[in-house]
Amino acid sequence: MTVRVPAKVNLQLSVGPLRDDGFHDLVNVFQAVSLYDEVTASESDRVEIVCDHADVPLGADNLAARAAHALAPGRGVRLEIKKTIPIAGGMAGGSADAAAALVACDALWNLGKTREELMEIGGALGSDVPFALLGGTAVGTGKGEVLRPMVAAGTFHWVFALADGGLSTPQVYGECDRIREATGEQAAWPSLSGPLARALADGDAAALGAALVNDLQPAAIMLRRSLHRTLDEGRELGALGALVSGSGPTCAFLAADEMHARELAVSLTSCREAVVASGPVPGAAIV
Numbered sequence: 001m002t003v004r005v006p007a008k009v010n011l012q013l014s015v016g017p018l019r020d021d022g023f024h025d026l027v028n029v030f031q032a033v034s035l036y037d038e039v040t041a042s043e044s045d046r047v048e049i050v051c052d053h054a055d056v057p058l059g060a061d062n063l064a065a066r067a068a069h070a071l072a073p074g075r076g077v078r079l080e081i082k083k084t085i086p087i088a089g090g091m092a093g094g095s096a097d098a099a100a101a102l103v104a105c106d107a108l109w110n111l112g113k114t115r116e117e118l119m120e121i122g123g124a125l126g127s128d129v130p131f132a133l134l135g136g137t138a139v140g141t142g143k144g145e146v147l148r149p150m151v152a153a154g155t156f157h158w159v160f161a162l163a164d165g166g167l168s169t170p171q172v173y174g175e176c177d178r179i180r181e182a183t184g185e186q187a188a189w190p191s192l193s194g195p196l197a198r199a200l201a202d203g204d205a206a207a208l209g210a211a212l213v214n215d216l217q218p219a220a221i222m223l224r225r226s227l228h229r230t231l232d233e234g235r236e237l238g239a240l241g242a243l244v245s246g247s248g249p250t251c252a253f254l255a256a257d258e259m260h261a262r263e264l265a266v267s268l269t270s271c272r273e274a275v276v277a278s279g280p281v282p283g284a285a286i287v
């Protein structure tokens with residue numbers, strides 16, 4: 001049972017005040033993009049993780065293993081993960097694998113859960129997991145797990161500048177809080193950007209590029225200064241919009257069309273690798 005699952009980019013990541021449970025209330029506009037991991041589930045007497053990437057943990061802390069356990073505690077499965085989504089890159093790779101494992105195990109074990117039921121289980125594993133099951137373009141509130149699909153016309157063309165090494169998501173949120181405290185900035189209650197929603201509905205890449213926003217960006221740059229140069233380089237090369245993806249360190253650039261995306265990708269020099277992708281695409285699905 002093989003499931004293909006997309007990465008995400010955050011088009012609007014507005015971070016509200018820190019809650020008592022250690023999470024922040026968000027307005028989080030996700031778009032699923034055509035960079036995919038694949039998870040294959042097969043019968044086994046224990047939970048067993050195999051992965052083609054050395055940086056991914058193979059124990060019970062692997063998000064795919066946690067997903068299998070959440071679906072049917074004590075039941076065995078072999079989960080083979082093929083990674084393309086950067087690890088700790090701000091594109092929800094681990095969450096994507098958890099979503100894929102939920103879909104693959106549900107099918108392998110004939111559990112017949114609805115997508116909504118899987119999203120509910122996924123939400124307890126990580127804030128980004130429900131969106132990896134839904135795909136498309138959607139706005140997440142709460143921790144990011146309460147999702148409402150958004151209208152997006154046409155296809156948007158992206159370039160992702162992949163960095164060496166990752167950034168820890170809790171550390172980036174913590175740095176965001178630290179900066180706010182140091183500057184005396186009060187975290188505003190977040191709301192969906194009207195210009196962003198209109199740009200999506202109109203399929204207007206230039207307007208979307210101008211509306212992209214990520215409140216975690218200053219924190220990610222503080223922890224990885226080189227991101228500033230990468231973002232500047234993309235803007236100088238004519239990107240319609242440039243921002244850190246989620247908690248980083250991947251940088252996302254919006255291009256005018258497919259050709260523009262390819263040109264941008266080959267011209268970027270201040271990153272390990274630049275890849276092109278388009279969105280929106282569907283969420284985790286059996287292939």
Ligand SMILES: C[C@](O)(CO)[C@H](O)COP(=O)(O)OP(=O)(O)OC[C@H]1O[C@@H](n2ccc(N)nc2=O)[C@H](O)[C@@H]1O
Nearest residue numbers: 022023024026095126127128143144169170173246247
């Ligand atoms: C940065 C984003 O990727 C944007 O989509 C997400 O907000 C993070 O989602 P995720 O990786 O699934 O994160 P989780 O595993 O749920 O949470 C990891 C840690 O990130 C911080 N966190 C996450 C989500 C949220 N709304 N507020 C937070 O402060 C918390 O410190 C939490 O302990």
Ligand SMILES: Nc1ncnc2c1ncn2[C@@H]1O[C@H](COP(=O)(O)OP(=O)(O)OP(=O)(O)O)[C@@H](O)[C@H]1O
Nearest residue numbers: 062063087088089090091092093094095097128169
């Ligand atoms: N299947 C998995 N793939 C990648 N990382 C995993 C997986 N399971 C657990 N992890 C752990 O989770 C950490 C974060 O990985 P992940 O790739 O999900 O980060 P991310 O893309 O920045 O997440 P997000 O965008 O949701 O904040 C890794 O450093 C790794 O130790």
